[in-house]
Amino acid sequence: MIVYVARRMVTAVFMLLSIAFVTICLFFGASKDPARAMCGKPCPPETRAKVSAYMQTDQSAVWQYVEFVKGLFVGRTYGTGAQQVHCPAPCFGYSFPNRSDVTTLIAERLPVTLSLALGAAILCLVVGIGLGALSAIRKGGIVDRFSTGFAMFGLSVPTFLVGLLVLQVFGFMLNALPYSGFVSFSESPADWAWHLIGPWMVLSFILAAGYVRVTRTQLLNELSADHLVAMTARGASNRQVNRHAVRGVMVPVAAMFALDVTALLGGSVIAEKVFSLHGLGDLLLSGVNESDLSIVVGVTLFSAFLIIVGNLVADLLMPLLDPRIRRA
Amino acid sequence: MPDPVLQVEDLCVSFTGGGVTADIVRDLSVTLYGGRTLAVVGESGSGKTITGRAIMRLLPRGASARGRIVVAGREMLSADERELRRARGSDVAMVFQDSMSALSPYLDIGAHIAQAIRLHNPSVTRRAARARAVEMLDRVGIPEPADAVRRFPHEFSGGMRQRAVIAMALVNRPALLIADEPTTALDVTVQAQILALLRELQREYGMAMLLISHDFGVVGSAADEVLVMYAGRQAEYGSLRDIFDQPAHPYTAGLRAATPRLDVRREIGGERTRLRAIPGAPTSLRDAGPGCAFAPRCGLADQVGERCVVEAPLPTVRPTSEVGGLHLAACHLDRLPAPQEVAS
Amino acid sequence: MSEPILEMTDVSKRYRTAGFGRGRGGFLAVDGVSLHVGRGEALGLVGESGSGKSTLARMANGLVVPTSGTVRTDGRDVARLGRRGLRRLRRNVAMVFQDPLASLNPRQTVRQTLENVFRAHGETTSTAELVALLESVGLGAHYLERYPHEASGGQLQRVAVARALALKPDLIIADEPTSALDVSVRAQILNLLADLQRDQGISFLHVSHDLAVIRLYSDRVAVMQRGRVVETGPSEEIFRSPQHPCTRALVEATPEAELPARPAGALRGADRACHDRDHDSPNDHPVVSRPEAGATEY
Numbered sequence: 028m029i030v031y032v033a034r035r036m037v038t039a040v041f042m043l044l045s046i047a048f049v050t051i052c053l054f055f056g057a058s059k060d061p062a063r064a065m066c067g068k069p070c071p072p073e074t075r076a077k078v079s080a081y082m083q084t085d086q087s088a089v090w091q092y093v094e095f096v097k098g099l100f101v102g103r104t105y106g107t108g109a110q111q112v113h114c115p116a117p118c119f120g121y122s123f124p125n126r127s128d129v130t131t132l133i134a135e136r137l138p139v140t141l142s143l144a145l146g147a148a149i150l151c152l153v154v155g156i157g158l159g160a161l162s163a164i165r166k167g168g169i170v171d172r173f174s175t176g177f178a179m180f181g182l183s184v185p186t187f188l189v190g191l192l193v194l195q196v197f198g199f200m201l202n203a204l205p206y207s208g209f210v211s212f213s214e215s216p217a218d219w220a221w222h223l224i225g226p227w228m229v230l231s232f233i234l235a236a237g238y239v240r241v242t243r244t245q246l247l248n249e250l251s252a253d254h255l256v257a258m259t260a261r262g263a264s265n266r267q268v269n270r271h272a273v274r275g276v277m278v279p280v281a282a283m284f285a286l287d288v289t290a291l292l293g294g295s296v297i298a299e300k301v302f303s304l305h306g307l308g309d310l311l312l313s314g315v316n317e318s319d320l321s322i323v324v325g326v327t328l329f330s331a332f333l334i335i336v337g338n339l340v341a342d343l344l345m346p347l348l349d350p351r352i353r354r355a
Numbered sequence: 356m357p358d359p360v361l362q363v364e365d366l367c368v369s370f371t372g373g374g375v376t377a378d379i380v381r382d383l384s385v386t387l388y389g390g391r392t393l394a395v396v397g398e399s400g401s402g403k404t405i406t407g408r409a410i411m412r413l414l415p416r417g418a419s420a421r422g423r424i425v426v427a428g429r430e431m432l433s434a435d436e437r438e439l440r441r442a443r444g445s446d447v448a449m450v451f452q453d454s455m456s457a458l459s460p461y462l463d464i465g466a467h468i469a470q471a472i473r474l475h476n477p478s479v480t481r482r483a484a485r486a487r488a489v490e491m492l493d494r495v496g497i498p499e500p501a502d503a504v505r506r507f508p509h510e511f512s513g514g515m516r517q518r519a520v521i522a523m524a525l526v527n528r529p530a531l532l533i534a535d536e537p538t539t540a541l542d543v544t545v546q547a548q549i550l551a552l553l554r555e556l557q558r559e560y561g562m563a564m565l566l567i568s569h570d571f572g573v574v575g576s577a578a579d580e581v582l583v584m585y586a587g588r589q590a591e592y593g594s595l596r597d598i599f600d601q602p603a604h605p606y607t608a609g610l611r612a613a614t615p616r617l618d619v620r621r622e623i624g625g626e627r628t629r630l631r632a633i634p635g636a637p638t639s640l641r642d643a644g645p646g647c648a649f650a651p652r653c654g655l656a657d658q659v660g661e662r663c664v665v666e667a668p669l670p671t672v673r674p675t676s677e678v679g680g681l682h683l684a685a686c687h688l689d690r691l692p693a694p695q696e697v698a699s
Numbered sequence: 700m701s702e703p704i705l706e707m708t709d710v711s712k713r714y715r716t717a718g719f720g721r722g723r724g725g726f727l728a729v730d731g732v733s734l735h736v737g738r739g740e741a742l743g744l745v746g747e748s749g750s751g752k753s754t755l756a757r758m759a760n761g762l763v764v765p766t767s768g769t770v771r772t773d774g775r776d777v778a779r780l781g782r783r784g785l786r787r788l789r790r791n792v793a794m795v796f797q798d799p800l801a802s803l804n805p806r807q808t809v810r811q812t813l814e815n816v817f818r819a820h821g822e823t824t825s826t827a828e829l830v831a832l833l834e835s836v837g838l839g840a841h842y843l844e845r846y847p848h849e850a851s852g853g854q855l856q857r858v859a860v861a862r863a864l865a866l867k868p869d870l871i872i873a874d875e876p877t878s879a880l881d882v883s884v885r886a887q888i889l890n891l892l893a894d895l896q897r898d899q900g901i902s903f904l905h906v907s908h909d910l911a912v913i914r915l916y917s918d919r920v921a922v923m924q925r926g927r928v929v930e931t932g933p934s935e936e937i938f939r940s941p942q943h944p945c946t947r948a949l950v951e952a953t954p955e956a957e958l959p960a961r962p963a964g965a966l967r968g969a970d971r972a973c974h975d976r977d978h979d980s981p982n983d984h985p986v987v988s989r990p991e992a993g994a995t996e997y
Contacts, residue, residue, distance in 0.1 A: 253456035253457050254457055254458055254459045254460070255459075256413060258470075260411055260443050261443065261444035261448070261470065262440045262444035262475055263440070263444075263470070265436075274459075275460075348461075349460065350461060350463075350509075351509050398881040399881055543747070543953050544747065544948050544952040546952065547952040569882055572911075572953065575954060575955055576954040576955070613885065613886040614911075615885075615909065615911035615915050616955065617911045617914060617955065619914070619915060621915055621916075621917075621918075621935060622935075627893065630886035630889060630890060632885075632886035632889075636851035636852070636853050636854065636884055637881050652883075
């Protein structure tokens with residue numbers, strides 16, 4: 028078991044390193060020069076070269092990569108003298124437009140994304156599994172037909188459309204929900220939730236579709252499984268049998284959930300944009316717009332890290348749910 | 356004579372699908388006493404499995420049963436949900452063909468048996484139930500039972516898993532055990548062990564057993580009485596001896612002649628031995644016409660003539676070699692011509 | 700005596716097992732087996748599940764590549780055949796599988812299935828030829844336009860045999876060809892295979908777990924246990940006086956459809972001799988090999 032975890036960890040580190048490399052290369056492949064944006068207007072070539080040297084963007088992609096990895100462990104210093112800035116370890120880079128190291132930026136934005144992700148995840152789990160289970164138990168009934176349609180809609184409609192619809196209907200037309208802004212949980216839990224209901228609804232609607240489908244098919248499979256017939260043959264009631272069937276649904280749902288939560292934690296660009304929430308997705312977007320390499324690499328790597336950790340946790344949890352996956 | 360453990364009268368099972376209702380089992384009547392084994396023999400479409408399920412009222416969606424089924428004094432077809440739960444697993448238990456899919460992959464063996472106990476005796480503690488499970492595993496010949504109860508189904512070999520399923524079925528001492536192809540998925544040597552175990556436990560508990568099988572070999576080594584089914588109907592019923600020594604239905608005789616036997620030599624008098632195959636393929640009641648369902652495959656139908664095609668034969672009494680025995684066959688022919696002996 | 704159609708010399712197959720746990724050195728599915736199938740002969744390969752009989756059979760046409768040892772089919776060393784050589788070999792060595800429904804493409808009619816066999820080997824065919832092929836397995840011409848789901852298990856297995864016969868093979872590997880069929884249909888297929896052997900001189904490697912089938916339909920028998928052949932000889936002799944404990948256990952455990960039936964509890968003790976590959980039997984019995992009368996060593 029320990030060997031297994033250790034092996035997974037080593038693989039994870041290698042994956043993160045290669046993701047960082049690819050991101051840096053991709054960014055440098057783009058024609059935009061980050062120094063250009065920082066140098067202001069007008070921008071004579073010599074100033075631009077100076078800015079570029081200061082930001083260390085004049086070097087090759089490989090050099091950038093090596094410096095970046097080094098910065099993760101020992102920190103990184105840009106420029107000299109009065110203009111010197113230091114980015115302490117673990118340094119995900121320094122954002123010059125924001126005059127702040129990326130680690131701090133991520134830490135600032137994380138509460139917003141965390142609130143958004145966890146609320147949406149829980150809501151989608153409840154709605155998805157609930158609808159899926161109801162439609163499986165009453166196959167062909169009203170709930171089933173409704174939720175199949177719901178799932179189709181959720182899978183095919185883009186997030187921004189749902190977002191704008193929710194904003195329009197609840198925010199502007201009904202005036203029932205605030206249409207932007209974020210209140211931190213510690214300030215006022217009620218206000219916090221109140222401001223997030225809109226984006227939660229949007230994200231969970233999009234995600235729940237998958238859970239409805241998986242829960243429905245899996246539960247249908249499970250309900251006709253021989254071992255549940257055998258359980259009835261032992262004298263178990265329908266309720267006991269149904270309750271047992273849920274276990275078989277847990278495995279694929281948990282695997283899916285782990286991935287979705289981590290993806291959400293990496294930031295949901297569109298939902299954050301629509302509801303003017305300043306989370307990680309928004310940060311990433313601003314990084315791209317401002318040609319801010321450090322932010323792009325930092326946030327990408329952070330999301331990748333979350334996804335890899337999420338996967339690992341899911342893989343380690345699976346054997347607890349299904350003894351057949353248990354290792355010797 | 357004591358009351359029979361199982362009494363089936365005029366059982367019909369029909370299936371509704373796509374707006375059409377069709378019988379898949381028709382007019383089945385059977386009586387089975389404690390300590391006896393009735394083998395139900397048939398091929399695909401014969402309705403043997405659905406009959407076993409009907410007795411437990413475990414029919415799939417869309418299927419319904421008419422007639423009368425009495426298990427240990429309880430009317431199964433008119434029983435309500437609560438009564439059914441009380442009967443299942445306690446009066447009548449079941450062993451399935453595929454022991455892997457009959458066990459929940461999420462529970463260890465002990466939990467399965469404990470569940471079987473506690474469903475019928477809620478006052479038994481989990482601990483006591485697991486202790487009882489260990490005893491039961493020991494009884495069915497699983498080595499190191501205290502260790503085995505903590506293991507999961509996928510950690511057992513097929514034979515050991517089937518033993519565990521038997522332990523689970525018998526833990527509440529049912530009056531009737533329905534064993535649906537209990538050894539079909541197993542190797543021959545393991546099959547022999549499982550059949551021996553079932554016979555032994557049957558003697559010990561005095562229970563009745565309904566053994567559903569397609570294999571005359573299995574039937575020959577375990578049954579007292581045999582019911583041969585074809586296309587949802589009873590083709591022949593009788594003691595093992597009557598069925599084997601003087602079959603009265605061409606299907607029974609044909610099925611036996613088509614079964615390879617270990618005591619038949621490859622060559623007899625320089626001629627290669629051939630099995631006598633039954634032409635065609637088995638049908639189900641749904642696809643059968645108004646006449647005898649076996650007629651299209653029956654070599655003797657010509658002797659009888661049109662009657663086989665227009666009129667389904669009813670079971671009639673045939674000669675028996677048993678004292679007080681009952682031998683029935685549903686065939687328009689009163690007696691079969693003597694078969695050419697295949698064996699040397 | 701002419702060269703045998705199939706000759707295996709000391710073949711082994713080791714499967715590497717992934718991950719940790721038992722079987723660290725891999726899993727030895729076939730362990731140093733030598734056997735041959737003479738021209739026109741039917742060799743029956745029996746054993747319990749996991750004895751390696753299917754793996755061994757699949758080495759004959761290169762579907763499984765042995766880890767060591769040589770397989771000579773029709774005089775050619777299978778390991779030395781290139782891609783084209785293997786294709787040519789597989790014209791000569793056809794297979795019939797256990798589950799006819801699974802081995803036929805559900806989206807192809809019988810005609811398409813059969814035509815594809817010819818096409819795969821760059822040959823064309825006529826409807827008349829296809830009809831003749833179907834008739835040789837006892838099916839009417841109207842089956843040509845049917846899809847697999849429109850036929851019964853026995854009919855499908857006939858189609859599978861027809862497909863095997865299409866290119867006039869010298870050897871047919873039949874892996875449990877009747878196990879998935881109804882009892883009343885089994886005999887039809889077994890008789891069909893026996894006719895092919897008798898009338899067309901096709902050799903058979905017949906894999907089965909059913910001793911009664913093997914006795915009736917093979918000239919010689921090889922009994923497998925834990926990857927090894929533990930007893931070989933003419934079918935009659937093996938069944939008249941089985942020597943190896945494994946063979947004896949198999950014979951004794953096979954239930955008889957005959958009266959008086961052997962009491963089913965009678966074979967305790969012997970029953971472990973053939974089963975359970977996890978525990979090596981304490982006293983490994985020597986291999987029993989009975990040469991045929993007048994047989995030559997190849």
